Amino acid sequence: MKRLIGYLMLLLIGTGCSGQVTASSDEIISNVLASNKDIGSVYSEGEMLLYIDDELTEQVTFEEYVSSEGQRKIITSDAITNQQSMAVNDGETMVIYEQGSDTAHSIDVAGLDLPTSFTQKEQVTAMIENMKDTHSFEIKGEEEVLGFDTYHLLLKANAPSSIIGDMELWVDQKTWFVIKSKTISGETRSEMQYEYIDFSPTFPVDTFTLDLPDSVTIQPLEGGNQAQQGTIAEAEEALETPFYVVDQENVSIREIEVYSFGGEVNRNEVTIYYSIDDDPAFLLSVFPTPEGPGMSLGNSGEESVRGHAIEYMEEIRSIMWDEDGLRYSIIIENPDVSFEKALEAANQMTLSSEE
Template identity: 45%
Template sequence: MKIRNLLIVPVAAIFMLSGCTGNITASSEDIMSYVLETDNKLETYMGEGELKIFTNDELTEDVSFKEYAGTDGKRKFVSVDKLRDKKSYTLNDGKQVLMYEEGSNQAQSIDLAGIDLPSNLTQKEQLTRMLESLQDHYTYEVVGEEKLLGKNTYHLKVKAKSKNSLLGDMEFWVDQKTWFLVKSNSISGDIRSEVTYTSLDDSPSFDSNTFTLDLPEDVEIKALNTEYPTHSGTLAEAVEALGHPFLVFQDSEEKIDKVEWNIYEGELNRTEVTVYYTEQDIPSSTLSIFEIPKGEGAKIKGNVTVRGMKGEYMEDLRVLTWDEGKLRYSIMIDHPDITKEEIIKKVDKMELSSGRES
């Protein structure tokens, strides 16, 4: 299943005054509603900051960065990994994303034609998307106002309703005027992350070289879009590609819209099949199947029972995962009316594929 865990912050706030005191007079619900409606946003800026990640209170990632955001979706991100002493570049020129790490003889590119990447969105748009997707599984609280980088910010706390939440609990400091995220903290299990801007210019002057990247002559650019192409076909062809028969829905209401598979090499090194289902012509669920990954970190924690076995359900992503035989199954619920209980009942009735296409 193609789930991208993006570091996008939810929530911003409305500056509502009681007289001229500057006190917060709106409820958290009022603030959230305003965020979804307001057009205030910062589209062009230049910032510097730090990213730190701790695992069991041990610093495991320490990165400094410079970020350039121009018009027409252009972005440039320059980062220095302090622990590895490596410098990396990511450039989005509006047509493609180009990624390169100093010292490497290869760069990677992604053609952006037809792709809606979060990096193409303003921070306000990213905030709104995350807020809308998480509002059923998180509570929001405005705990105060603080001044950071000379800007008035709201300090927001976002708490998961479930202990099984993938993203965990989060804190954000958001500029009241532009909704720009100045600082964020998050805790999920034994991992704690901190992202802090140390400087921010919201009216920068960029020259013609800002959104370009000069690579050494011996560097080869490899297109990631073509490295692991997506194949499409029948269930029988997907079974052949995977090397194992796999479970599918037998419910007459569940119709197969399409079947795809990717063959990954390198560290991932697996074939992954994806089956897209609809109910009454509306996307209902997405089923992904691949061989059970190895390693301690790949084990399923288990918070639900699926087909008589231990499974895991992630509330915020609405994803159900379990292992059966040699395969790992993950189902993302696409239809808003399908509940966790309903998808588990449907899964209990799944049978091995016999070439059924619809």
């Protein structure tokens, strides 16, 4: 299930240039974003690739069904693991199922814009929306891709600490559909290529349903992940160790939440919300340091917390570091709280056992 959601974040390459560009990069981006508001019905097929340190770690083919009424169905097949996953969103409920499992997961999505409800086009345009202030845009040329005349765009990150690195897009000049994309962020490169697109499909009435085996039970995904209000002592118990908390005279705790995640995530997590002089300031999230490919943090320069290198994500104003088996993340909520102030608070933390 985690892979299926992750695949919706992945995006590939192009062919030769030709002709004179007839639109500015700002005009193209504006049209791409505007086109996402009225997608209509689309059926598409494509492939996604994920590389870590130039090693291919995931190769996934996908089928996307999108109705003009807002229904979505996505089927992904992993060429490496031979695993197939499916997700259906009927506008009220999303059901996610991984072939061979005895459990499917449902999410109540009524009135929500969850990332897991996005097709590749919707996911890419959501990313572009968040990149307008953190990336520069330029047109590299016009190219024919999959029989479409496209604009080839380069989105260049303004800072090396950007959570989303450099991106290339190939955008259809008529429909503003993103035909291909390629994203590089640190050691990770993700690529996406549509191989077939039908802008006027006819769907059978049962398209946006899942025919699950009788032995499969549907479990609400949010049921096991509800936050529990807690205390510092209960947070310590959940993490099974003391952890660092903010300790400054004018900083106070508003709320403490303790999460228990099952499935592939399988961890406890603590989130503490802080105020400065009674105004919401930032939140601190703490959980066991994840392991495996792509899980390590980057290095955002000379700044550190108690000698530990930090990764700063400018888009969400997040400071992250690993310390004594735990991963810490401070996300700044208040625009009046500077990076320097949050970093100072991190360096002045004390262990929860000393509180």
